[in-house]
Amino acid sequence: MRSYSQLTTGPPSPATLALTTVPAPSPSPTGTSLLLRITHAALNPIDLHLLLNLPAWLPFRRRPTPGFDFSGVVLALGPAVPASSGIKVGDRVAGSLGARQVALGVGSLAEYISVPVGLVAKVPDGWDGGQAAGGMGVAGQTAVLFARTIGEERVKGARVLVNGASGGVGVLLVQVLKGLGAGWVVGVCGGGNEGMVRGLGADEVVDYGGEEARGEGGLEGVLEGKFGGEGRFDFVLDCAGGQRLFERSVGFLKEGGRFVSIVGGRSQGVVPFVRNKLRPVMLGGTPRRYDLLAMMPSGEQAEVMKGWMEKGVVKEVPVDSEWVMEDVIKAYEKLETKHAKGKIIVKVAA
Ligand SMILES: NC(=O)c1ccc[n+]([C@@H]2O[C@H](COP(=O)([O-])OP(=O)(O)OC[C@H]3O[C@@H](n4cnc5c(N)ncnc54)[C@H](OP(=O)(O)O)[C@@H]3O)[C@@H](O)[C@H]2O)c1
Structure with missing residues (x-):
């Protein structure tokens, strides 16, 4: 599986990221987790904050994959995912990972991730994966x-x-x-x-x-x-x-x-x-x-955004730029300027 990881050598910065191969998560998620095939990730200033400031002893530094925001397709459900979640295999979902998961080095800039069902909401009809990642994630x-x-x-x-x-x-x-x-x-x-x-x-x-x-x-x-x-x-x-x-x-x-x-x-x-x-x-x-304020990601908040996107409260998710995985360093350089016009999106897969 391809993901973006930070190299262990060199000073921490977006430029020390590299496209790497890491083991894919288990095809059979446990508990209330979902296995997702990621289509899009969106970047946030907090990504840079973690890349630049987390101390060397944290797991993030050993095998880090950055990224909080995601949208993707559900491939499998853990046995404890409640039917009341309404989530099925094949659904398109989006949201933001929790800080603990990203700090453990399992961020959203990866082809597959395992995500607790409580962090996702379905992508509203008519919205593409990039807009969903940008609109229903951290921002x-x-x-x-x-x-x-x-x-x-x-x-x-x-x-x-x-x-x-x-x-x-x-x-x-x-x-x-x-x-x-x-x-x-x-x-x-x-x-x-x-x-x-x-x-x-x-x-x-x-x-x-x-x-x-x-x-x-x-x-x-x-x-x-x-x-x-x-x-x-x-x-x-x-x-x-x-x-x-x-x-x-x-x-x-x-x-x-x-x-x-x-x-x-x-x-x-x-x-x-x-x-x-x-x-x-x-x-x-x-x-x-x-x-x-300190925002803690949740599927419930993503659901509120979904509702606002459906009702036209939010009419668009302005996208500054969309990048392919291979160009993610350029995407982070854009974020680093602090002058993005809306969201910076990374297309992980079709
Ligand atoms: N506490 C939380 O839970 C939480 C959650 C999300 C984000 N944040 C923080 O909130 C901040 C904004 O996040 P973001 O995702 O919107 O960042 P962003 O996409 O990088 O946007 C930064 C914006 O700031 C504007 N800007 C730069 N200098 C400015 C100035 N002197 N006066 C007014 N505007 C200025 C830029 O506008 P121009 O391009 O027009 O100059 C740019 O559009 C970041 O610091 C982020 O870490 C905190």
Whole structure:
């Protein structure tokens, strides 16, 4: 079986990946697992995070295959897969693997994988495998988590700012917000992506690299100027990582509004989380509610995305580019630029 593994020599990076042969999973899955023939995988920044930062002693480093998102065809069911799952041999399914499975070196960039049935949902009719992997994997499930965190009822009529609206999560989140009835959605992205983000339903777009945003007041000054006072937002959803955005959010986020971020990591994350969440206002804290989300993949969240794709809440999964397995290093190099326009897909097999 072919999969992408990281070579044990050389510094960790996408460039040290290699197409390798590894033993295929058992043709008879155990317990509640499914054996899948993968047709497509989709890439996420977390893949790079694991490739670059996991310590050498973890199994991921010994025989690692990266990749969380998948879509594929069910070849066999474990004996404990409940009939209530509705999953049969031959079904097309998609979802995201759990972090433990990927950290153990059994990611989705492989021809065959074994996946717990609780992590998959069926691919909606009319959607191809690439869009399903991109839409029902990490990015789509994160959009579900955002909607649940806010509360679907509170989305209706709300004014929402999405920072990073042109990325994998942002392109889905903008559609979800508008589809669930948000009153006014403003997307922040690079200038070249304005048309795409408007096409996904954003009512207004702000270019974080535009002339005004490069001025003294920065992006935050632009937002305060355009959306201050009565125009302030109910929610600021950060998919790009803006500590300054939070610290200056008083100017464009209502009192009682919420700043919800998904961006963590070594330089952002724990420190801002503690500071943003716990520092009292009298000690310089920002007087706005701050939440940092961590998405745990599940078939139930993939199912919600499936429903939204069927109902037209999500009308498209913008695909930045689709690559064949042999070119997966180039696909990761594209991801590494942090300027993908939507999802990066790898076609594993037909
Ligand atoms: N906590 C969680 O559970 C969770 C889940 C999923 C993702 N994440 C994290 O969320 C982030 C976004 O994920 P993704 O899949 O959407 O990433 P992505 O596809 O790589 O998208 C990155 C986007 O960020 C935009 N961007 C870059 N610099 C920016 C700036 N200064 N201001 C505003 N936008 C900027 C880019 O827009 P332009 O090309 O237009 O410049 C690009 O479209 C990543 O850090 C990821 O690790 C966290």
